[in-house]
Amino acid sequence: MSRECAELYELLDAYVDGELSAGECERLKSHLVQCPSCLSEYERDALLKALVRRSCQCEQAPSTLRAQILTRISTFATDGQSLRATTVTTVTDVE
DSSP states (O other): OOHHHHHHHTTHHHHHTTOSOHHHHHHHHHHHHHOHHHHHHHHHHHHHHHHHHHHTTTOOOOHHHHHHHHHHHHHHHHHOOOHHHHHHHHHHHHO
């Protein structure tokens, strides 16, 4: 994996969630056109998000889980942790 791939890989989740700035989106889109490996990762992440959204449409998360997630988001916002690290920690805590 190239250095650019490694840097942009960290942005994939935010890109799938529509959370990147316009400049970051353009940089990532340009890279995805040229890099089949990163494009494959993006397609996998986008498909996973779509599948989860579709299968969980009628389900509501338990209030304790919702509180944990909101706490993690708040911690992320104040600590500046990487989003990927925060997400992995949250999923691990729930299991």
